Amino acid sequence: MSNEAVEHFLSQATDLPGMNDVAWLDEHRKAATHSLSTMGFPTRRVEEWKYTDVSAILNKKFSLSIPEQQEDVETILSSAKISDLDCHQLVFVNGHFSETHSCTDELPDGVNIVNLKEAISKSDNDLEEYLNKHHHHEKNGFVALNTSLIADGAVIWIDKNVEFTKPVNLIFVSTGSNNTASNIRNLIVAGINSRVDVIETYAGVDNLDYFTNTVTEIHLEDGAKVNHYKIQEEGDSGYHVGNLFVSQQKNSSFNSYQVSIGGKLVRCDLDINLSGTNAESTLYGLYMAQDTQHVDFHTTVNHISPNTRSNETYRGVLGDKSRGVFNGKIVVHKDAQKTEAHLSNANLLLSSNAEVDTKPELEIYADDVKCSHGATIGRLDDNMLFYLRTRAIEKDVARSLLTFAFAEDVIEKINYPQICKRLQKKVMGKLPDSNVIEDFVQ
Amino acid sequence: MLSIKNLHVNVDNKKILTGLNLDVKAGEVHAIMGPNGSGKSTLANVLAGRDGYEIIEGSIEYKGKDLISLSPEERACEGVFLAFQYPVEIPGVNNVYLLKAGINAVRKHKGLPELDAVEFLSLVKDKIKLVEMKEDLLNRAVNEGFSGGEKKRNEIFQMAVLEPTLAILDETDSGLDIDALKIVANGVNNLMNEERSIILVTHYQRLLNYIVPHHVHVLSGGKILKSGDKELAMELEERGYDWVIQESNAA
Numbered sequence: 001m002s003n004e005a006v007e008h009f010l011s012q013a014t015d016l017p018g019m020n021d022v023a024w025l026d027e028h029r030k031a032a033t034h035s036l037s038t039m040g041f042p043t044r045r046v047e048e049w050k051y052t053d054v055s056a057i058l059n060k061k062f063s064l065s066i067p068e069q070q071e072d073v074e075t076i077l078s079s080a081k082i083s084d085l086d087c088h089q090l091v092f093v094n095g096h097f098s099e100t101h102s103c104t105d106e107l108p109d110g111v112n113i114v115n116l117k118e119a120i121s122k123s124d125n126d127l128e129e130y131l132n133k134h135h136h137h138e139k140n141g142f143v144a145l146n147t148s149l150i151a152d153g154a155v156i157w158i159d160k161n162v163e164f165t166k167p168v169n170l171i172f173v174s175t176g177s178n179n180t181a182s183n184i185r186n187l188i189v190a191g192i193n194s195r196v197d198v199i200e201t202y203a204g205v206d207n208l209d210y211f212t213n214t215v216t217e218i219h220l221e222d223g224a225k226v227n228h229y230k231i232q233e234e235g236d237s238g239y240h241v242g243n244l245f246v247s248q249q250k251n252s253s254f255n256s257y258q259v260s261i262g263g264k265l266v267r268c269d270l271d272i273n274l275s276g277t278n279a280e281s282t283l284y285g286l287y288m289a290q291d292t293q294h295v296d297f298h299t300t301v302n303h304i305s306p307n308t309r310s311n312e313t314y315r316g317v318l319g320d321k322s323r324g325v326f327n328g329k330i331v332v333h334k335d336a337q338k339t340e341a342h343l344s345n346a347n348l349l350l351s352s353n354a355e356v357d358t359k360p361e362l363e364i365y366a367d368d369v370k371c372s373h374g375a376t377i378g379r380l381d382d383n384m385l386f387y388l389r390t391r392a393i394e395k396d397v398a399r400s401l402l403t404f405a406f407a408e409d410v411i412e413k414i415n416y417p418q419i420c421k422r423l424q425k426k427v428m429g430k431l432p433d434s435n436v437i438e439d440f441v442q
Numbered sequence: 443m444l445s446i447k448n449l450h451v452n453v454d455n456k457k458i459l460t461g462l463n464l465d466v467k468a469g470e471v472h473a474i475m476g477p478n479g480s481g482k483s484t485l486a487n488v489l490a491g492r493d494g495y496e497i498i499e500g501s502i503e504y505k506g507k508d509l510i511s512l513s514p515e516e517r518a519c520e521g522v523f524l525a526f527q528y529p530v531e532i533p534g535v536n537n538v539y540l541l542k543a544g545i546n547a548v549r550k551h552k553g554l555p556e557l558d559a560v561e562f563l564s565l566v567k568d569k570i571k572l573v574e575m576k577e578d579l580l581n582r583a584v585n586e587g588f589s590g591g592e593k594k595r596n597e598i599f600q601m602a603v604l605e606p607t608l609a610i611l612d613e614t615d616s617g618l619d620i621d622a623l624k625i626v627a628n629g630v631n632n633l634m635n636e637e638r639s640i641i642l643v644t645h646y647q648r649l650l651n652y653i654v655p656h657h658v659h660v661l662s663g664g665k666i667l668k669s670g671d672k673e674l675a676m677e678l679e680e681r682g683y684d685w686v687i688q689e690s691n692a693a
Binding site for chain 2: 381382383384386387388389390391392393394395397398401402404405406408409436439
């Protein structure tokens with residue numbers, strides 16, 4: 001089955017941008033194709049994929065679409081946009097850049113925001129230097145597939161010393177006909193001492209079978225600061241596989257905020273490499289699943305150089321018959337003395353049919369480090385529920401309120417009030433009696 | 443107002459209350475005293491409707507209604523208030539919004555219009571003075587990071603806002619220094635009127651110097667062994683509980 005799926009997907013590697021023209025890119029694609037053909041897609045026999053069965057994605061024979069006018073783009077786009085947020089915006093529909101919906105005018109000097117297809121056509125030298133720099137396609141079949149089919153996505157360049165304060169919102173929407181696949185490749189390069197905030201939003205229409213396979217590479221040069229937000233609000237029948245690769249040079253600072261609410265089957269991997277001394281990373285995550293949703297987060301933080309710091313906080317809310325998976329790994333390499341790394345994962349189970357598997361892992365090869373990790377799985381606190389009820393709060397409202405408060409602990413870390421507000425609304429919308437608890441977060 | 447008849451309550455199959463009778467009329471303050479493990483807090487929790495307390499026998503009638511059949515929130519709407527022995531910290535839930543939701547739930551139940559933000563705020567400002575609580579505690583998460591004294595004041599403040607008809611104060615005096623105790627007592631006394639009743643659950647006579655009870659009951663072994671007026675509390679302070687238990691055994 002896996003082989004069949006590999007063939008099916010690879011047969012679509014035709015007419016890709018720069019094909020048979022941009023040699024270095026062809027090399028990456030070729031290497032990735034080779035990787036995919038050799039390793040195939042992951043199965044549950046692989047430890048990393050033990051709890052997540054991707055055969056549904058492979059059986060459905062998702063296919064890349066051609067760029068075409070989609071009637072309901074406006075509708076879905078208007079719901080995907082973050083209200084009142086002043087930002088640059090790049091929109092992709094079914095994986096294809098949509099110029100009419102995008103808006104990146106008046107960019108300051110030293111900032112370049114472009115879609116990948118166009119960047120390829122200009123055969124930029126920098127692109128050659130950074131794209132797939134660390135051979136990410138070797139990680140797993142989905143990244144290999146993504147690399148084989150590299151076509152479009154966002155490319156963001158921030159030159160050295162440029163502090164770019166207006167956030168960039170990349171919006172990826174899926175709509176149209178069933179069985180559409182979107183293959184998205186994003187590249188963000190933050191030059192020395194530069195700064196940029198990027199928000200990736202994924203949305204799709206409900207009751208539509210589609211597949212988003214997205215890879216984002218972020219390179220932080222010395223002293224760069226990047227805030228990265230990923231808001232995953234795929235439609236209820238959408239499949240989402242996302243990989244984020246971050247490489248950090250010395251004194252760089254990376255903050256990640258991942259919020260996963262939508263989708264039918266969701267798998268997100270984050271690979272953070274603290275390659276330079278004194279680099280630091282802070283990772284926040286919230287995953288929420290209901291009905292029969294399946295959401296899986298795998299994070300790896302590699303402390304490669306001395307004096308690097310990481311702090312990771314992930315929370316999960318699992319209701320109904322949903323399933324959550326969290327695997328958080330910290331690796332402290334042998335030269336990474338004076339590393340400080342902390343990881344915590346807390347899960348709230350709202351139903352006796354919901355399930356979560358969590359595994360925090362520490363691998364330490366240096367001797368002078370400060371590390372901690374922990375995971376909890378719990379239910380709503382009876383004492384808190386009773387207390388609220390004695391204050392005339394109905395049981396269901398009290399449950400929603402406590403659930404919201406649990407999720408809010410992550411949301412409140414986001415420093416854009418507009419994003420917080422949106423996420424609060426989204427989270428609340430998933431809870432019973434949301435209109436009543438709305439008052440609490442005014 | 444409240445009539446408890448022959449109440450038997452088990453917790454984890456253990457008999458805690460074994461035939462408790464108590465009548466509380468409107469406008470009365472009742473003190474329930476007794477040694478550790480006598481069932482005082484069980485009584486308070488059963489009245490507020492906490493899960494996990496199995497009522498084996500007996501009845502609780504409150505304002506003509508069967509209290510046992512009501513959920514905790516319905517009881518709160520009917521005017522029952524429990525000031526917790528250990529007020530619960532609830533991270534992420536704003537103190538003042540909780541109170542606003544609470545009071546509007548009660549008002550809705552009574553068929554009154556909800557308070558708007560302005561009305562609510564003026565009520566809050568009014569009531570917070572009663573317990574001399576710092577205003578910045580209003581916008582914090584419920585009880586989170588409050589000192590022991592602040593938590594107890596917050597309980598009385600909530601009570602002042604919700605204006606219950608039956609308030610059960612479960613060891614509100616424990617952990618309070620004398621100044622805080624006076625403030626809390628003053629808050630409670632200010633709320634007393636002929637329509638309101640209070641059940642004070644306490645270990646010590648100390649609180650009763652400031653909130654003078656009409657009736658004092660000694661609870662031991664799950665029953666009320668002796669009832670009297672505030673003089674009984676003085677006597678208990680002096681002689682302890684053993685003589686009451688012995689007297690009861692002899693009878």
